[in-house]
Amino acid sequence: xxxxxxxxxxxxxxxxxxxxxxxxxxxxxxxxxxxxxxxxxxxxxxxxxxxxxxxxxxxxxxxxxxxxxxxxxxxxxxxxxxxxxxxxxxxxxxxxxxxxxxxxxxxxxxxxxxx
Amino acid sequence: xxxxxxxxxxxxxxxxxxxxxxxxxxxxxxxxxxxxxxxxxxxxxxxxxxxxxxxxxxxxxxxxxxxxxxxxxxxxxxxxxxxxxxxxxxxxxxxxxxxxxxxxxxx
Numbered sequence: 001x002x003x004x005x006x007x008x009x010x011x012x013x014x015x016x017x018x019x020x021x022x023x024x025x026x027x028x029x030x031x032x033x034x035x036x037x038x039x040x041x042x043x044x045x046x047x048x049x050x051x052x053x054x055x056x057x058x059x060x061x062x063x064x065x066x067x068x069x070x071x072x073x074x075x076x077x078x079x080x081x082x083x084x085x086x087x088x089x090x091x092x093x094x095x096x097x098x099x100x101x102x103x104x105x106x107x108x109x110x111x112x113x114x115x
Numbered sequence: 116x117x118x119x120x121x122x123x124x125x126x127x128x129x130x131x132x133x134x135x136x137x138x139x140x141x142x143x144x145x146x147x148x149x150x151x152x153x154x155x156x157x158x159x160x161x162x163x164x165x166x167x168x169x170x171x172x173x174x175x176x177x178x179x180x181x182x183x184x185x186x187x188x189x190x191x192x193x194x195x196x197x198x199x200x201x202x203x204x205x206x207x208x209x210x211x212x213x214x215x216x217x218x219x220x221x222x
Contacts, residue, residue: 033210035212040214041214042119042201042212042213042214042215043201043203043212044212045209045210045211048209058209059116090157090158092158092210102146102163103148103160103163104148104150104158104160104203104210105160106157106158106159107157108156108157109157
C-alpha cells in the first residue's frame with residue numbers, strides 16, 4: 001500500500017504572509033489534487049495536476065499557486081494569508097484510467113490558522 | 116458546473132438502527148465515491164459505485180444513474196460509525212464533493 005504525507009500538520013501564519021504546504025505520495029499516481037475544507041462544509045478544489053509538470057485550476061484557485069515539481073510531489077502556496085482564516089487543506093491522489101480518475105486517496109491534512 | 120447535494124445534513128441514531136444517506140447530483144458522473152471522515156481525521160474511501168448496487172460489510176450503496184442519485188445504507192449502526200459521510204462524483208479528472216451527512220450514533 002501507499003501513503004500520502006502532508007507537511008506541516010499545523011500551520012500558523014500572519015495576515016499577508018506567503019505560506020507553502022507540501023504533499024508527497026508514494027502510490028506512483030498520475031493525478032494529484034489540493035482541496036480546501038471549511039468547517040461544516042464540503043471540499044472545494046483549489047488546483048489539480050494530471051501528470052508531472054501539469055497544472056489545472058479548480059474552482060477556488062484565486063489566492064493560491066501550485067507546483068508539481070515531480071510525479072510524487074505537489075505543493076500549494078497561499079499567496080497572501082487572510083486574517084482570521086481557518087481551514088483544512090487536503091491533498092489527494094488518484095491513478096488515471098482512460099479519461100477519468102479512479103479512487104481518490106487522501107492525506108491527513110494541514111490545518112491552517114491565520115492570526 | 117457539477118453539483119452534489121447530500122441529505123440529511125445530520126442524523127442521530129441509536130446503536131443498532133439503520134441509516135440511509137442520500138446523494139443527488141446535477142449531471143452524468145462516470146465515477147461516484149462515498150467517503151468517510153472521522154472527527155478531525157482524513158477521508159477514507161468506503162466504496163466506488165457509479166451505477167447499480169454494491170455491498171461491503173454493513174454498507175450498501177445503490178446508484179441510479181438515470182435519476183442522478185445514490186444512496187448509502189448503513190445497517191446495524193455502531194458508535195464507531197459516527198463521523199461525516201461525503202459523496203463525490205467525477206465526469207472528468209475533477210471530483211466534486213457534497214457537503215456531507217454528519218452521523219452520530221449513540222449507545
